[in-house]
Amino acid sequence: MFDKLLKIDRRIIFIFVALALIVPMFLTITQHISVSPEVQIIYDTLKGLQPGSKVLMAFDYDPPSAPELQPMAVAILKYCFKNNLKVYIIGLWPQGPMQANMAIDNVISDPTFKDNPPIYDKDYVNLGFMSGNELVIQGMGSSFLHTFPRDYLGKPTHQLEMMKGVNNFSNIDFIVNLSAGYPGTVEWVLFAVDRFHAKLAAGNTAVQAPQVYPYVHAGQLSGLAGGLKGAAELEKLVGFYGKGTKFMLSQSFAHMIVIVFIIVGNAAYFITRKK
Amino acid sequence: METGFTFTNTLAAILTIGIISFLWRDNPLYKVCEALFVGVSAGYWFVSLWYQNLLPQLFDNLGISQLFSSGSAEDGALQVLFKQGRFDDRLFYLVAGLLGLMMLMRLIPNLGWISRWPLGFIIGTTSGLYFTTYFQSNAMAQLKSTVLPFTTVGNIVMVVGTICGLVYFYFSKEHKGALGGAAKIGTWFLMITFGASFGYTVMSRMSLLIGRFDFLFSTWLGLVK
Numbered sequence: 129m130f131d132k133l134l135k136i137d138r139r140i141i142f143i144f145v146a147l148a149l150i151v152p153m154f155l156t157i158t159q160h161i162s163v164s165p166e167v168q169i170i171y172d173t174l175k176g177l178q179p180g181s182k183v184l185m186a187f188d189y190d191p192p193s194a195p196e197l198q199p200m201a202v203a204i205l206k207y208c209f210k211n212n213l214k215v216y217i218i219g220l221w222p223q224g225p226m227q228a229n230m231a232i233d234n235v236i237s238d239p240t241f242k243d244n245p246p247i248y249d250k251d252y253v254n255l256g257f258m259s260g261n262e263l264v265i266q267g268m269g270s271s272f273l274h275t276f277p278r279d280y281l282g283k284p285t286h287q288l289e290m291m292k293g294v295n296n297f298s299n300i301d302f303i304v305n306l307s308a309g310y311p312g313t314v315e316w317v318l319f320a321v322d323r324f325h326a327k328l329a330a331g332n333t334a335v336q337a338p339q340v341y342p343y344v345h346a347g348q349l350s351g352l353a354g355g356l357k358g359a360a361e362l363e364k365l366v367g368f369y370g371k372g373t374k375f376m377l378s379q380s381f382a383h384m385i386v387i388v389f390i391i392v393g394n395a396a397y398f399i400t401r402k403k
Numbered sequence: 404m405e406t407g408f409t410f411t412n413t414l415a416a417i418l419t420i421g422i423i424s425f426l427w428r429d430n431p432l433y434k435v436c437e438a439l440f441v442g443v444s445a446g447y448w449f450v451s452l453w454y455q456n457l458l459p460q461l462f463d464n465l466g467i468s469q470l471f472s473s474g475s476a477e478d479g480a481l482q483v484l485f486k487q488g489r490f491d492d493r494l495f496y497l498v499a500g501l502l503g504l505m506m507l508m509r510l511i512p513n514l515g516w517i518s519r520w521p522l523g524f525i526i527g528t529t530s531g532l533y534f535t536t537y538f539q540s541n542a543m544a545q546l547k548s549t550v551l552p553f554t555t556v557g558n559i560v561m562v563v564g565t566i567c568g569l570v571y572f573y574f575s576k577e578h579k580g581a582l583g584g585a586a587k588i589g590t591w592f593l594m595i596t597f598g599a600s601f602g603y604t605v606m607s608r609m610s611l612l613i614g615r616f617d618f619l620f621s622t623w624l625g626l627v628k
Contacts, residue, residue, distance in 0.1 A: 142426050149609065149616055153627045195614025196607065222451045230404070259456045262532070278459075318536040322544065334607035338600045345561075346548035348540065355603065356610045375613045382609045 130396040141389060148385040152377040158369075159360075159376045166344050167361040170329040170351030173302060174204070179212035181301040182294065186316065187217060187224030193308035193333050194227060199359035199372030200331035201231040201306055205246075207366040209235060214290060215252040216300070218276065220264055220311045222257045225280050229254065238368070253290045256280035261311040265319040269296055297326040302350075306331040313340050317348050331358060406622050416623045419615050461500050464493040564592040 163171075177183070185204065189197045208215050219225040232252065236245045246252055255276040258264045267275035272294055273285050285291050293299060303326050307313040313330040317340075320326040327350050332340055334355025343349040353362050356379050359372030405412065421436035462468040466479015478486065480493035502524060508517035549565045551558040570582060571589030578586040621627040 139427060145609075145612075146616075149613055150620065153616065153620055192611060195617070196610045222455065257455060259452075259460075266532075318533075318540045322536065322540045334603040334610065336607075338596070338603050342545055342548070343540075346544045348544055355606050356613070357606070371617070375610065375617070378613045378616075379606065379609055382613075383606070386605060 130399045133392060133396040134400060144385050144389070145382055148381040149378045152381045153374075155377060157377065158373060159380055161357075161360045161364045161373065161376065163361045163365060164358075166341075166352040166354075167358055167365065168351075169344075170304075170353060170362065171365040173327070173329060173350045174207055174211075174213075177211070177213055177301055180214065182214045182216060182299065183208055184216045184218065184300045184303045185228065186303065186305040186307075187219045187228045188221045188312045189227060189306055189308035189333070190221055190223040191227070195371070195375065196333050196356050196359060197306045197308060197331055198227060198231060199356075199370050199375075200353055200362050201227065202234045202370055203359065203362040203366045203368055203372070204304055204331075205231050205235050205252075206238065206240070206368045209241060209246045209251055212251075215246075216290070216294070217252060217254040217280075218264075218268075219257040220261060220315075221308075222259075225254050225256045229280075234370075240368075249289050253285075253288055254280035255285060262315040262319055265311075265315060266323075269319065269324040271295060297324040300326060303328045304331065305329070307336065308333045309336060312336070313343070313349070317343050321348050329353075331362070334358075404622060406625055408623070412623045416619055419619060423615070461496055461503075464496045465500070563588070568592050 174183075183204075185201070187201065205215065207213075217225060217228045219228065232246060235241055248254075255272075256279060258276055260267070264275055273291065276285050279285055279288060297303075297320055303316065303320060305313050305316045305328060307316075307330060313328075313332055313336070316328055316330070321328050328348075329351040330340060330343075330349055331353040332355070334357075337352065337354030337358075340349065340352055341354075344352045353359060356372055356375050360376045361372075363369050363372045418436050418439070421432040422440075424430055425433045458468060462479075464479055466481040466483075469477075469479050469482060480491040480496065483489060483491040484494065502521040505517050506521045508514040549561060551562055553559050553562070567585045567589035569589070570585040571578075571593065573582070573586075576582060617627070
């Protein structure tokens with residue numbers, strides 16, 4: 129029997145994983161989410177901002193990473209708009225600003241914001257994508273207007289109401305970087321934090337999170353949300369439950385399946401080796 | 404996002420299923436989806452680079468696009484130079500454009516050597532840019548955060564893990580005795596780190612699959628509310 133287990137067709141494992149991911153989607157139970165200190169710091173920092181404070185959100189990801197990062201974006205945007213924080217959106221990835229627009233559409237469709245939907249150039253601006261990777265961050269340290277001469281809609285940024293008095297990072301109270309790779313959190317830490325002393329928190333894909341954790345410990349990052357779990361934690365803290373929380377059940381089921389297969393596979397290996 | 408059996412949703416669903424079908428085995432639908440992805444990506448990046456880099460940064464700033472438009476577009480650096488006779492900072496984009504052209508010389512075998520100049524420029528500027536920042540952020544700041552008092556278990560683990568990890572990568576002396584023991588502990592720390600990284604990677608990949616399943620069952624089929 130154990131020999132058979134070791135020769136199991138990988139497609140059977142795929143079916144188990146698929147079932148573990150799909151079945152929980154149809155369940156109505158929700159999973160308990162415990163908040164990690166790294167995510168708590170993000171929330172505490174946001175909570176410490178006065179109404180009217182300026183939050184820069186860098187959308188450095190594209191649709192493949194959206195399942196992990198989009199729920200974070202929606203949660204943070206909802207918190208910002210609810211608490212009257214001004215949001216400045218940029219993207220170092222071409223599809224980033226589009227992801228931001230989708231997140232804002234999500235916020236607008238929320239009944240909570242039915243009577244008071246976020247308004248462009250009053251509550252938020254989208255400065256769009258700018259090529260140049262880390263050099264864009266470097267440029268923003270000198271001048272936002274020079275680095276982003278036009279917004280996402282093609283309007284000159286110096287004509288935007290929200291850009292009045294915003295010259296560089298010293299005029300921004302908090303930066304949130306949602307990153308799926310390069311350019312992303314590492315570059316923001318290197319240039320915005322360590323060079324221009326900006327206050328930065330990050331939301332990362334799970335695959336990238338281990339690389340970034342040391343920055344939290346060193347105090348270079350004011351919080352880190354890693355992967356879907358980080359998104360669910362953020363949703364819990366801001367009080368808007370969305371896809372991050374919903375997907376956690378599927379995630380946990382799949383992890384259990386993977387753990388079971390690792391245990392069974394190892395057990396079968398050691399038992400057959402003894403023979 | 405629009406839900407239901409719309410044309411775009413159905414197309415996206417077919418492409419998603421086509422790509423996932425590779426898990427079963429290689430098949431013509433997967434091949435079509437793969438080829439489509441490569442082609443669309445190449446086209447997207449070309450258009451993106453044209454409209455977000457070359458056109459606004461190079462041609463608009465220099466004034467080349469203004470030569471071909473009849474609108475009241477703002478003068479570029481070349482118009483300022485020739486019409487008003489004054490130097491505009493944006494003329495420096497000419498240097499960038501020239502370096503870009505030199506890079507394209509790789510396509511001509513006899514002139515390929517010219518591309519080494521812009522390549523050297525890129526390597527030089529990037530090295531200069533990163534030298535101090537990396538040293539400051541990834542070496543000094545990390546070193547500073549590792550110098551901790553032995554007051555908590557976490558601090559002890561951090562210090563011991565860092566030292567033993569570094570010892571493992573010290574190859575000037577044979578790993579024997581105390582050095583060997585420390586290197587062994589370092590190996591354990593490294594293995595745990597790799598395990599944590601692998602766990603995070605599994606989590607990330609599962610999330611991506613959840614995203615696609617959510618699209619199929621929620622956005623497309625409308626089975627999950």
